[in-house]
Amino acid sequence: MPRQTRTRLTLVPLAATLALTACTVQPDPPGSTATPGRWDETAGKAAVTALSAGYLAAFDDCDDLLTYYQANALELVTPYGLGGFGGGMVASDSAAGAESGMDSAAAGASSDAAAPHSTTNVQEEGVDEPDIVKTDGRIIVTAVNGRVRIVDVASEKVVSEVRMPGRRDQAHASELLLSGDTLVVLGQEWSYAQPVDGRFLPFGSARTVVMTVDVSDPSAPRTLGSMRIEGSYRSVRLVGDTVRLVMVTEPPGVEQTQPTKGTLAAEAEAERENRELVMATTIDDWVPHVQMLDTEGRATSTTQLLGCDQISRPRDPAGLSTMSVLSFGLGDGAPTPTSGAGLVASGDTVYASTDRLVVATSGWDLWRWMGPAVDAIWPTEPVNRTDLHTFDISDPDQTRYVASGSVEGRLLNQWALDEQDGVLRVATTTDPPGASVQSQSSLVVLREDGDELAETGRVDGLGLTEQIRAVRYLSADLAAVVTFRQTDPLYLVDTSDPTAPRVAGELKIPGYSAYLHPVGDGWLLGVGQDADPKTGQTKGLQASLFDVRDLSAPRQVTVLTWENAYSMVENDHRAFTLWPATDQVLLP
Template sequence: MATAPPTRTRLRTLVTGATVVTSLAAAVGVGYALGNDPGPGDGGRPPASPIALANADLTVAAGCEELLDSYVDRALEAVGPYGWGGPVVYDVMSGAGAAASEATSSDAARSTASTSRSTSNESGTNVQEVGVDEADVVKVAGSLLLRLRDGELLAYDVAGEEPRLLSSTPLDDARGSDGWVGDPGGEMVLVGGRAVVLGTSPDGRTTTITTVDLADPNSPAVVDATTVAGRASAVRLHGDVVRVVLQNGLPELDFSVPDGALGQLRARLRNRALVRATTLADWLPTVDGTPLVDCEDVAIPEDDVALGTTTLLAFDPADPTARTTTAVATDSALSYFSTDRFYLAASAPQWGWVDCLGCRPTGFTDVDGTTPLFAFALDGTDATYVASGEVEGTIADRWSMDAVGGSLRVAVGPSSETGAFNSVLTLREDGSELVEEGRVDQLGVGEEIKSVRWFDDLAIVVTFRQTDPLYAIDLTDPAAPRLLGDLKIPGFSEYLHPLGEQRLLGMGQDASLEGVTRGAQAALFDVTDLTDPRRLDVVRYAEGTQAAAATDPRQLTWLPERRTVLTVVSQGWTGTTGWVSVLSLADGSMSNRMVEVEHGTDVADVRLVPLASGKVALVTGEDVSFFDL
């Protein structure tokens, strides 16, 4: 149910005793200021009126009343006699189109681009971006290993002959708005001797953020537990700063349904009245019913995008109650973090959610053939809006975005504004605009992007319909990206992992020449000559198997000193069996050894964590042990 009608006054939300306000309008080189409270140097003058950002793609409301009006006005267009929205319409893109032009070694010079960019992380998690840690169910720091299991944070000493349990810390339940108890400890990050644990309610609408002090791992102490009305869709760690992306979708209202001759008209009118009665607490993330973000820190998109709120919350675990927040008035789970930027891609409404913070959500659709992008600069706990723009086409997931040296690179699929092909685009910040700088089109005509891997000056893109075209795109000059070469083979790679400068591993599915999938496969690629990439070897698993890294790359571990890949392979949706596939590389080939390790739903939580001692910890549903290499 909606809360009482709002008092139309300007709210100032105290997140802590000394709230830190992150100004959305303090864009680099713009020089505008929002109407914050006057400081000592303002002579006691009233705050300046909030103004539109220099880039009209995002504006800031003049106050809380205007912000609420913006939500209500957009919501009234989306509500009908049955509540929110109507039937979901799926747009099936045509597979017609001419074949992409192929680069040949005769007209494409050998590139200096390489796959040297690594993705290993000292916390034990396989991450997308070097220097940006991600939440996981297991973390390691030296001889201390932490794992989450059944609402408890378990600490192990992994310095001895066998892992030794040090402590077990119960975590508060994550409760939904309906009272149901969820997972209090879904995933975590570890920094400065403190673990920050994120738990989600069963309805996906609330998140419990728990900070645990591990100064004495034999006796951990919970120092803060805050439940936020909002669903965490991403958690990242930049140095000592934890950043959480929170989503708030359409409010749950007690909508009517048609009944009788004039039922649709009555229901529509009553449902519209419920929307008009909503307050900001229905649209923004809240703590104990109080909005977590100030009105002047919520940017309103000009584009017609999914209705809701996406909030970037940041804090240092050393002081977990001192939080900063920045929000955009759209509901999107599609975000990407570089080391110094946060990019949010707006989308059409997504039905349902993904309850795994490191998994790869699928099914995003474009708004009107284009995808709006918003860029924020990261500095300490602050996030400052700097630029926005849009790309024609659809962005599948966070792995389709990357930023290096001030250049944003995006792999896009077809939409109503493109041809039936995929593209790689480069964009740069020009003032407060994200401006297209270069592009390569005609990738995988009539096919779907299955995986993308970015390096400093290279992109590898895999598409699929019947065969697996692997494209190598030179990004040395962002203004003139070029297709160097491609490789077409049966099956497809859903996740790509670099194995040094000349090798690439693809985990995905084997398929017939007709495009019918048969089972998981691991493919070893030679990218020494990017104008002529080659598949050196392939390991095909049993029929009906799945490569876990395809949906959760954290279930793959690369041990470069041993030239060994450890990755999870599963079979069955009910009665599931999980194996660790031990892939040993030598002389351009792979040997495989399968080790059965888990069954049932616990297969999803299997992790293989490299330790400082050179050992590898195997974390399964009930146990932590050392994996026999």
């Protein structure tokens, strides 16, 4: 059967990739076909084996990388193919651009002087996070219902709408960054490719669209440029003028088939065909590509997002996805990649300080795609483990993969992570399988040691039978951890000695905090749920003020409750607003 050829994929040296391509091994031109048959058993075996030394290994060239993807896929392939299912219709190109003049009179009324204004509530000072709304005091930009609108504060009018570059406007705007007069729009779209001859695309077909827009004239926003990348973005951070984009790309071009009858013979034939399809793949079927778009949304080039030698493998094989950290500056207008690094792994939680970006990969994330087969390639309790990968982002022009490590258990969210001076603190909950084994939580301290994140100390036994509900690192020496099942133990963990973190104090109260925010030296505000202390049944929104000046004896000073209520803050810290000028907290 003829293999479907990826069309119109031109390997144009991307002038913009600069540092990206300087040390890059580029693959054969897309569209060329690999010759199946001569499978290198030795290389294949090495690819599915844990590294004997070190935590990461870069690939020498695209052949090595392709062998790694193929060998791991062959470990997982079944008569029914790999992973999930895709499908749909092919769509066609259309132009993009900014639509202006929604209410130009209102724009004319805009005030030049920006008012004092709040900003997105972020985890780390100096590290901005994307959100569905941004303001500079003069305008409010929203990404709601997939559309980007610019609202003039003075006139309360929508003065323009920013259109995503997409095919039939299918791109769905998700989140925004705003830096000076430059707006960054992050959107998602999907490929609707449909293979022929009974085949299917087993992996997700998501694509990410990143667009920069000059909003100096809010009534006439000007698209500076955009790019379309295969895969989903996990998150993005803005440090100074540098954007760090974390992508996870499932193999975009791998085709599979499935049995057409319920017979054993048909299954065997389908599995044989699926193995052949894997071995017939080229590097382009696995790695992410980036398509640069002009200001009208037309594609100007399509190339590999990262060179093969910029992609590494972790110690243990970790699936078939490629996780990429891509950097671009806002000074040049269009979102032009300046550096990047990649791993053959997935990623679901992103944390960044000003000099380190950490991506956490949960075993559960792999389980979702691989099922029990993940046990074969992750030898040590895969679903109860989180792998951590750190990238050096201290230099705006560089993105350097630094080290990897693992911790037992799973992370709640980005707040479970903290980095300072090469020391990483991680709060985890371990839920061992089996009803007879209790869950418990830990705070683990790791330090970069070569390419390894080596554990220096830990404290275990937080919240036996409970799960972590909130974490806040209050300083380099102090962490607050909330666990919950029926009551809320608030643990204060002294991490001043990275080799011997210890619980300094503990407070048990009804309900729990899902978000913690420091409100002055020694005071902590918690937002969460009130709960019945006997059953753990939640009863409504709760806000608590904690006095943590004495670490050994934290106390709840005040608690406010609202029956049958919840706040967005419980699930998303970006919904929290503290306005220091009036000491006001606003809970949406």
